Amino acid sequence: MPDSIISVFHAFRQEIDHHNDRRERLIKSSRDVTSLSKKIIFLLHRMLNEPCASSSERDRALKAAEASRKKLTEVQQLISGMKLDLQGDLYWRYQPQVSPGLQEYIEALSFTHYLEHGTLITLDQVQETLRDSEGGSLFPLPVGDYILGLADLTGELMRYAITTVSQPGGRARANELCTFVRECKADFERLAPHVRDLHKKNRVTAQSLQKIEDAMYAIAVRSAEFDLPQSMMDALVANIYSANKPGYSSYEEDVTMA
Structure with a gap:
């Protein structure tokens, strides 16, 4: 076989080896981002669920968000470490490997943002967090990953509503969350034909919304049955839901496995 042909196949082999190595590095980095983002979400729920008579629900939310922001910088550093393997068009080639970690990061970031501002984080705001030390953009954030990350947020808001x-x-806050998740579901339904897999996540959003609505309905019925002072009604509601709060074992299992 001529040397020229052999050299061509050597070049192909090197390119395939580089591709496989790059792909494995990105998969590992994406898993690290996913694992740390899950830990941040678990941290937020744990801090929001801590009883503290001296602070309001709003103060707890801001305190949890502040702790989350510190951890989110670690996730951003992990994402920044992917930059060399995602130069130019390489990002779109390896986007399927990076996407799961990005979506989990957006979920944690959007949860933190909601606790701070009570609104959804925008695409531009997420993109601003994806910058290197010199301020340059790491890569363009796909709209699909942004939307799917927000769709996952509704499950965390459901847990937050049931615990608060x-x-x-906390009933007024839970009612706000119920309205917010309902509006998210309506918006996601309009976007579902344009974003792959959004229809699947929107089914989960519908289930989350139903759980919040069921809880609020049960409270409304109890309130109509008993004419109690506010403090006694709070105690009654706490007693009803103390044994039915959403568990976080899935987070702990994921973190342990990671």
């Missing part, structure tokens, strides 16, 4: 409803003064 049993706390003093």
